[in-house]
Amino acid sequence: MTEDPASRTPTARDRRRWAQYLVNERAEAEVYRQLAERRTGEEREILLALAAAEGRHEAHWLALLDGEQARLPRASFRTVLLGWMAKRFGAIFVLALAQNAEDRSPYDDDPHATPAMAADEKIHREVVRGLAARGRRRLSGTFRAAVFGANDGLVSNLALVMGIGATGVAPQFVLFSGIAGLLAGALSMGAGEFVSVRSQRELLEATEPNNDSDAFLPDLDLNANELALVYRTRGVDADEAMRRAHQAVAAAQAADRSLPYRRPREAKDGHEVVGSALSAATSSFLFFASGAVIPVLPWLFGLSGLTAVVLALVLVGIALLGTGAMVGLLSGGPPLKRGLRQLVIGFSAAAVTYLLGLLFNVTLGG
Template identity: 75%
Template sequence: MVTEPTSRDRRRWAQYLVNERAEARVYRELAERKVGHEHDILRSLADAEGRHEAHWLELLGGEPASLPRASTRTRMLGWMARHFGSIFVLALAQNAEGRSPYDDDPHATAAMAADEKVHQEVVRGLAARGRRRLSGGFRAAVFGANDGLVSNLALVMGIGAAGAPPQFVLFSGIAGLLAGALSMGAGEFVSVRSQREMLDATEPGEFAAGILPDLDLDANELALVYRTRGMGADDALARAERVLERARRADAAAPNTDPVSVGDDHDVVGSAWRAALFSFLCFASGAIIPVLPWIFTMSGLPAVILALVLVGLALLGTGAMVGLLSGASPLRRALRQLLIGYGAAAVTYLLGLLFGVSLG
């Protein structure tokens, strides 16, 4: 026996309807910026949202006279799709698809609930490409900005707590900015360059064409080379036999390297110069914030309070961005960043108070 839907049911269906329409619009807008298979994938996601929309329209008996607004998260997705890069939108969409209410709604079909789970994995795969492109420079940018925020806040608060005059606090803050930014940039350059050199040393080598025909087909030690590159024993043996067979048939002057692709880890590491520049600029941009009150001739407790507020807002922003791009809760990451930053500043401030008392 089919029960008559309640007004609450109809309101919920109407909300699902507008959310599905908004999400389909987001995927279509993202698809317009892409080409090739990424364009096709995003259009397919939009079509799937359209099928879900048709389901709720059928339950509602047609287009309702009035519809609610889309959810805040869905409206944010649409706004970001129009104004920002796809990586931010896809990261939010991944979270949204993972929180689908269809698992617990008796009026949603099992196919719709399964679709949402698959959509989450599809969006995760699309977002992963952007995350890999961002990883090197983004890591340096986040670490640099947070290091600048926390270290320079701790520096000026510690010096201020010790009773130093405002001019000395300002000078110390600017000196800390320059020293930290140069150190961060140089350290990041050395770190990334060293990692790239290590990856270069692990790249597959090539075989001289002349040695392949001389290898023992029965022992076939060439198969060991392919096994070290990630292939299974049977696949490695079959690959080695094909290489040796071609080498024996081919002209000795023809190259027979047949390398195994192991992926491009260099894209994940990023450029050393870009990472160094990002670290320098982001440390400097973070380190200047705690000094701003003293730059504008403030002093004493008002300057300290304003510095805390400005740095707190910046920490919340960087933490939320990290959470967004990592697929985690932006609020949780923002609060974690804030607590870590304020904790370090509080310890330094207390040390400054003790130092000031001991000098007095």
């Protein structure tokens, strides 16, 4: 018969593991409490409930350790990092990291953790995922514009200066080309975003219902009219549409005045999601320019040749890793993997234009 690991006498290694669990649970509970201090309403209550659940887990390990220990290990680096970020950054970043952490619960395979604790961790993962999703939805529009604009500026202008520089032209020409690329790209991004958002708002306005027919409601036949069809075009099922139509006509006839239609909430929400065309254009311009200026910096400060190329690659590489890691962090994916993906894509584009520049240099030189 196989011995149950949970029933045997605990070893020193077991006790060290329990102590590590204990400090990690305490640190995670503190993270949730710190986040709760910066939130209100329902989100605050949820975060405090998560902290209380971590407290139950803490009590379990304390009981196994026979009470508070004189010496305890440090919390894991991940938990310490979460605590540091909870004090200084927005909840979305911390929750995204916490979501990844909850995915790797050690309690699934530990015989000294109760099944309830393992189940708690699975539920915690979904709760944190839900809280993080709220933050991502609030951030999605601005974040997409920021990442897309900055990366477009980084990659396109790096490719431009690499290609121009490889042709062997003077450093001043590389600098001019980079600045021209920055302005052209930023203006194009801003104009494109303005037209896109403005067109989307106009499309939404064209699909909104109007109140032109409200004044005629009292004249409709209560039992035979087409008002129900209006509601059906708005996605209401036939029975509910007939009920609303009958109610609207009856109320209008009783009051002998028009009963204004209620504009569908989706249309109003649509405008809020799309946002301002001018704001979107300005953001796109600035985000693109902020990325596009980085590859030009070495030439802007008077460098040239291989030194300028290497420095531009280093600066852009750091920026690409940073933006890629940010995408991974906020999307719940591995930050390093996302950062390396951005780096490979950006450097691949630059390599193609650099090789083309070398080809043109050899051709023209010949």
